Amino acid sequence: MYLAETAPEVTARTGPLRVIPEVAGPAQWHRVLTLLATVSLFIGTRTVWTQAASHRLAVAAVISLCYLSILVSGVLALTVRRTRSLARLDLCVLVTAMTLTLCAFTLNHAGGDEGVLTAQAARELVAGHPVYGQPWPWLFQHNPDVALTPTMSGGYDLTYGYPPLPVLLTAPLLWLGHGALAATAVTTGALLAGAVTLWRLLPVPWRSAATMVCLGFGFLPSYARLGYPAIVGLALLVPVVVHWPRIGAGGRLGRGGLARAACLGAACAAQQLPWFLVPFLLAGIYAVRRGELGARPAAGVVLRITGAAVTVWLLINTYFVVSEPRTWAAGIALPLTQNATIHGQGLVGIALYFTDGSDRLAWYSHASMLMTGALLALLVLFVRRLGPAMVVLPWCAFFLATRSQDGYYLLMTPLWLAAAVTTPAASFAGAWQPRPRFLSGPHRRPALVAAAALLLVPALASAAVAATGSPPLRMRVTGTRTAGPAAVSELTVRVANSNNSALTPHFTLTTGQGMSHWWKVAGGPATLPAHTSAVYRLRPPGPVFHVPRRPGTRIRLRVFTASPDTLSSTDIRLPGERSSS
16 A cells, blocks of 8 residues: 555556656645635725725726736635745735725825824924924814824823824825825835735745735724824834844844844834833843843843844934923823723723723723733743743733723734744743742642732732722713704703712713713812712703614713722713614
């Protein structure tokens, strides 16, 4: 049987033997990956084509050609015989994805709040005016569709609160047009550059995965069209994360290592999310290099990386450090200090949607910080196991944060792919793991499990404290004034404070996730003393509040307070509301 399986093919039973050379074709998983990347280009494409067909026929024609490219690529992905041909097809899929991204940008480039603020900051910079600490309320008055970031104190964040690199990149492109066009052009260009960089740096069979994650699924291009500065940080982090355990190998950075350190510093000068990756990255590099070189050379490598990154970061920030040091420092720290209202898909959903609130919202922030520290410590203790997941660990802490939007997770997902492909577990086989006496010996495994549990307990306990809080205010709607069918012009609410502290309430109505603008207090005390009640007259931010006509819509009256941070909510029924039955 073995002879029959390994013998060359015989053309005839009595004829001579003729060996048919075997053609080495692409691996089947490579075909499947290319096909999946091709299929992912269908996501959202019809919506863009429909929009273009009504008033931008040239764009619609290009999208139709992209549809043809998708169909042809699907056929070729399953039929080409050579690996080189499939690699060329991967390039075709990437070009098609980039073309679709540019078509969508051509039609939708108005930007969100981040893009609008970045473009305005660039205009102020060009005009020689301060960039940080300057509120620009008219930006949102002229753009009602642009979201505002409400704060617990009843106001809104109307200033620029990101590091300056996106502003510096946007300023030369202001000639492109009004609004946020220049800012969204920068972020869309950065996404395309990041996608090409990741595609180029990955091994050939994995390149279509870069196309799929960066451009195919559609969520990253949509964030780029909104002008999110984090997209610039993502693009700069791509070359840093690819093969990151090799940084400083042999104790030398070289040009490549210095370039990666420079990209790390530039990424930190683009947005705050890369800040959270830095300690995990440096801890991982130190552990790998210490296992190879020893403690002092490993520390030297980390210090040189840090020095190069900090130098680049300071160079980008120099103008603002000199011209407006106080407002610059407050501005780049704003997302950490602005005390925005809770929002997101993480644990705060308990207080937002599943209970009537909590009087211990600050504990969500404590839980997130403690979880970040715990995960960093776990990476150090178990780097041989957790090293491949280094680029994922920092974002896990955001699930416990007061602002746990899924954007904090998905914006960095291309880095997850880069790590999965280029940093296998074997890269950490010799990495250093601290093992003090109490974590070694015959009972090492139970001790390590106990140490891991002890590291996580403070964060989980803080999250439990926040989630089990009770709403400090009790609300009851006692009257409504309407201005027509299903249009409310005023609410009368009795509010009782059961807390031991005086509270300053800020009111809003919500009909789903997120929240509307603050309602105006037309009557009632600004501060409600402890264990007292009062009647408040509330008016909507616009002329009227339109009651949703969809049956079963949940209308929630929410009251936020600062110092202490609390949330109290109650479901209400308004005139004109339809019953779900």
